[in-house]
Amino acid sequence: MTRGSADAESILQRRRLRQLIIGLVALPLSVLPFVAYATGTPEGRLVTERVTVALRPPTLPVLSSGQIAAARAAAPSYKNAVMLLAYHGIGSGSDAEGGFVISPARFGEQLATLKAAGMHAVTATQVATAFDGGKPLPPKAVMISFDDGRTDALLYADPMLAEAGMRATMFVITGAASNPGIYYASWPDLVKYASSGRWDIESHTATLHHEQKVADGRSLPALTSLLPGETLQEYRMRVRTDLADASAAIKAHVGTSPVAFAYPFGAYGAERTNDPAIRGILRQEVGNLYSVAFHQDDQTTIPLARANQDHLGLRRLEIGNWSGMDLLAQIRASAHR
Amino acid sequence: MIDPRTASGDLASPWKGLTELLSPTDIAASSSRRSPPRWLIALLSIVLKVLIALYAIAIFGFIWVTKDLTFASLTRDPLFAAYSIAVVFYVLGRFAIAAFYRPVPDLGHRPTVSIIIPAFNEEEGIIGTIQSCLHVDYPSELVEVIAINDGSTDGTWQAMTRAYEDSSRLHAIDLGRNYGKRGAMAEGIRRATGEILCFVDSDSYLKPDALTAIVQPFTDPRVGAVVGHAEVHNRMANWITKMQQVRYYSAFRVIKATESVLSGTVTCASGCCAAYRRDVIMPLLPGWEFQTFLGRPATFGDDRSITNRILANHRVVYQSTSEAETVAPTTLTVFLRQQLRWKKSWLRESLYVLRYFWRKNPLAALFTYASIAFPFMAPFVVLHAVGGRIVAGSFSGLWFYLIGTYSMALLYSLFYAFKRPDGMWYHGMTFVAIYMSVLVFQTYWGIFTMRDTRWGTRASTVEHAHIDQEMVTDLRSTAALDLLAVPA
Numbered sequence: 001m002t003r004g005s006a007d008a009e010s011i012l013q014r015r016r017l018r019q020l021i022i023g024l025v026a027l028p029l030s031v032l033p034f035v036a037y038a039t040g041t042p043e044g045r046l047v048t049e050r051v052t053v054a055l056r057p058p059t060l061p062v063l064s065s066g067q068i069a070a071a072r073a074a075a076p077s078y079k080n081a082v083m084l085l086a087y088h089g090i091g092s093g094s095d096a097e098g099g100f101v102i103s104p105a106r107f108g109e110q111l112a113t114l115k116a117a118g119m120h121a122v123t124a125t126q127v128a129t130a131f132d133g134g135k136p137l138p139p140k141a142v143m144i145s146f147d148d149g150r151t152d153a154l155l156y157a158d159p160m161l162a163e164a165g166m167r168a169t170m171f172v173i174t175g176a177a178s179n180p181g182i183y184y185a186s187w188p189d190l191v192k193y194a195s196s197g198r199w200d201i202e203s204h205t206a207t208l209h210h211e212q213k214v215a216d217g218r219s220l221p222a223l224t225s226l227l228p229g230e231t232l233q234e235y236r237m238r239v240r241t242d243l244a245d246a247s248a249a250i251k252a253h254v255g256t257s258p259v260a261f262a263y264p265f266g267a268y269g270a271e272r273t274n275d276p277a278i279r280g281i282l283r284q285e286v287g288n289l290y291s292v293a294f295h296q297d298d299q300t301t302i303p304l305a306r307a308n309q310d311h312l313g314l315r316r317l318e319i320g321n322w323s324g325m326d327l328l329a330q331i332r333a334s335a336h337r
Numbered sequence: 338m339i340d341p342r343t344a345s346g347d348l349a350s351p352w353k354g355l356t357e358l359l360s361p362t363d364i365a366a367s368s369s370r371r372s373p374p375r376w377l378i379a380l381l382s383i384v385l386k387v388l389i390a391l392y393a394i395a396i397f398g399f400i401w402v403t404k405d406l407t408f409a410s411l412t413r414d415p416l417f418a419a420y421s422i423a424v425v426f427y428v429l430g431r432f433a434i435a436a437f438y439r440p441v442p443d444l445g446h447r448p449t450v451s452i453i454i455p456a457f458n459e460e461e462g463i464i465g466t467i468q469s470c471l472h473v474d475y476p477s478e479l480v481e482v483i484a485i486n487d488g489s490t491d492g493t494w495q496a497m498t499r500a501y502e503d504s505s506r507l508h509a510i511d512l513g514r515n516y517g518k519r520g521a522m523a524e525g526i527r528r529a530t531g532e533i534l535c536f537v538d539s540d541s542y543l544k545p546d547a548l549t550a551i552v553q554p555f556t557d558p559r560v561g562a563v564v565g566h567a568e569v570h571n572r573m574a575n576w577i578t579k580m581q582q583v584r585y586y587s588a589f590r591v592i593k594a595t596e597s598v599l600s601g602t603v604t605c606a607s608g609c610c611a612a613y614r615r616d617v618i619m620p621l622l623p624g625w626e627f628q629t630f631l632g633r634p635a636t637f638g639d640d641r642s643i644t645n646r647i648l649a650n651h652r653v654v655y656q657s658t659s660e661a662e663t664v665a666p667t668t669l670t671v672f673l674r675q676q677l678r679w680k681k682s683w684l685r686e687s688l689y690v691l692r693y694f695w696r697k698n699p700l701a702a703l704f705t706y707a708s709i710a711f712p713f714m715a716p717f718v719v720l721h722a723v724g725g726r727i728v729a730g731s732f733s734g735l736w737f738y739l740i741g742t743y744s745m746a747l748l749y750s751l752f753y754a755f756k757r758p759d760g761m762w763y764h765g766m767t768f769v770a771i772y773m774s775v776l777v778f779q780t781y782w783g784i785f786t787m788r789d790t791r792w793g794t795r796a797s798t799v800e801h802a803h804i805d806q807e808m809v810t811d812l813r814s815t816a817a818l819d820l821l822a823v824p825a
Binding site for chain 1: 385388389402403573736740747759761762763766
């Protein structure tokens with residue numbers, strides 16, 4: 001072997017070794033795009049959450065005897081009334097609308113506290129039946145409800161509801177469920193949850209859960225505003241068709257006809273509208289299909305819901321990132337109004 | 338007799354390379370350096386392989402978890418979602434079937450073989466190629482090496498005559514003018530006397546045991562052609578050759594292996610190392626030598642074209658133990674030109690494939706028709722997935738598309754990492770990146786420039802012509818053996 005070829009060989013040898021080391025280092029580095037996807041994109045976070053829930057289902061926190069005693073002591077006492085609670089998403093912040101999301105730990109703590117305080121969870125269907133003169137509500141009733149039919153809410157809430165032995169209501173945007181992606185749950189998922197008996201699937205419009213540009217340039221909820229050039233009669237037909245579509249879709253997939261409705265964005269025509277006649281028309285159209293309808297307006301004055309109130313304007317408490325005891329205090333305040 | 342490679346399995350042989358790599362070959366230096374013990378290397382390699390396998394399983398898990406996302410988008414974006422699902426099944430299906438691939442062991446079959454090397458302006462590499470063919474580990478009385486000079490303008494013929502003077506076993510032919518690769522190959526075939534004809538490109542090198550390995554599948558009378566396994570000879574040159582090395586590996590070890598498993602339906606017996614049964618190729622010779630397409634002589638894609646004609650009535654299989662090395666382009670321009678040339682011959686030959694492949698193994702037909710359909714859809718899918726979403730400002734689907742593509746690229750590259758411990762695996766990602774950004778658009782570019790039959794990497798364009806025998810110089814030693822005289 002000549003000197004030159006030996007040099008060339010050793011240079012090649014070094015290059016091979018360097019290549020081998022880079023290859024070994026690149027192996028763990030190649031995971032980084034997956035990490036970026038799983039933590040940096042909304043759908044990636046949902047994928048992560050799905051895996052997390054599958055591997056380690058969320059559980060209710062175990063309350064100490066002191067905490068249980070405190071919850072019992074703080075529990076309000078009422079009959080023939082129901083506290084209406086409104087949630088949107090649960091998770092680590094994969095929220096397309098911004099806000100409206102609480103952590104699974106918080107939700108678990110709230111459920112555990114409600115359970116310790118002896119509150120009874122009821123569904124929107126039970127509320128509708130009781131208010132229409134049917135089977136009365138249990139004492140200390142709360143209605144846990146979620147808007148939009150979000151995947152994350154079902155994913156986290158379901159195992160914890162099962163553990164607490166509670167039921168909840170999901171107001172589904174049926175157009176989104178038919179066209180789901182990852183943010184909204186699909187019909188097969190909703191049917192699966194409904195068949196567990198823990199979920200009451202109700203209506204949240206078919207395709208009118210969005211804002212629209214109106215004639216004066218404002219953006220208003222599609223359900224409570226006239227499009228540029230739209231007449232009141234055309235508006236009525238647009239709403240009627242949409243609500244009928246939503247009910248038909250729920251009936252077709254889940255098998256039960258919805259009896260309850262939640263106004264998108266909590267808007268029912270009193271404000272965020274561009275025509276004073278809308279409130280009345282919307283009320284008629286909602287009343288034609290549903291026994292009860294819910295919104296969430298002035299949050300500081302929410303009372304308990306009772307049969308003698310307007311069944312088509314029942315007021316829900318929008319739940320924030322509160323502790324269980326804070327939630328109980330809110331319910332107590334409502335019970336004393 | 339069992340080939341030791343097959344007996345020890347595919348696992349052992351590549352790791353031998355690592356041992357050689359870590360133990361210095363420079364004798365002067367070896368006294369000062371000690372190579373790590375063999376058992377340590379073996380242990381490390383097993384640990385690394387297990388980690389790579391677990392990593393690949395995790396990626397499968399990721400694909401499984403996100404499958405809802407893809408299925409969910411079926412209603413919103415049916416074409417795109419259907420394409421994504423089909424591609425995932427196609428890629429994973431190929432891997433799954435390739436896992437069943439086994440090379441034919443050495444059955445002791447030793448037919449007479451003519452190694453044919455057509456050359457055009459290869460004065461630098463031709464000697465090495467001829468030497469690698471002359472030194473194959475095969476009974477010398479059963480092999481002839483035929484080198485054909487296709488009117489080179491450099492010193493190729495001088496190099497061939499020198500090699501001829503050194504070895505009586507070389508049969509050197511000068512055509513006297515340039516006829517193109519097909520003409521040179523055809524003349525080589527006509528003058529060959531072996532039962533099996535083995536083609537080696539003038540920039541390729543046979544491993545010593547490649548010839549023994551490549552003839553073994555011919556023990557099956559249905560087999561008309563066999564393609565060997567090609568690696569990139571100059572793979573250490575730069576990132577372009579490293580990327581091609583990883584690409585070659587999966588193209589052979591996954592794609593050709595799958596086709597081979599499915600009733601011997603390899604669609605291209607690549608020119609760098611392929612063997613044909615003489616009886617099968619002879620009747621096809623005239624049609625192949627003077628093939629025209631769109632009124633132009635079909636100058637390239639000779640390998641795919643002859644494979645296609647053989648495949649219509651015979652099996653074409655892949656033999657992984659028959660290893661050759663080929664020189665790959667070192668610049669991006671030449672690489673892209675080569676890819677375009679391959680694309681054009683692929684386009685042309687796909688038209689024939691469409692007509693008869695349905696008669697073959699149904700699964701092979703499914704894969705082949707899919708492999709023809711995908712490249713036509715791919716540019717639209719890429720533009721739709723990336724361009725469409727950027728214009729619409731909705732990035733969520735874009736991230737999903739990118740991570741999906743990344744997963745597939747990573748699976749391909751990890752396969753290489755698992756098989757080859759040379760650290761080059763991640764260049765497979767580079768290949769996929771170039772594929773997705775440039776190569777997918779070559780399908781249509783190839784259609785538009787179909788009539789441009791320039792070679793691209795070879796400064797020669799010629800019309801078809803019959804070989805003028807008056808101009809041919811045939812150097813053939815009287816000592817050279819006539820293979821036809823060898824008793825069967």
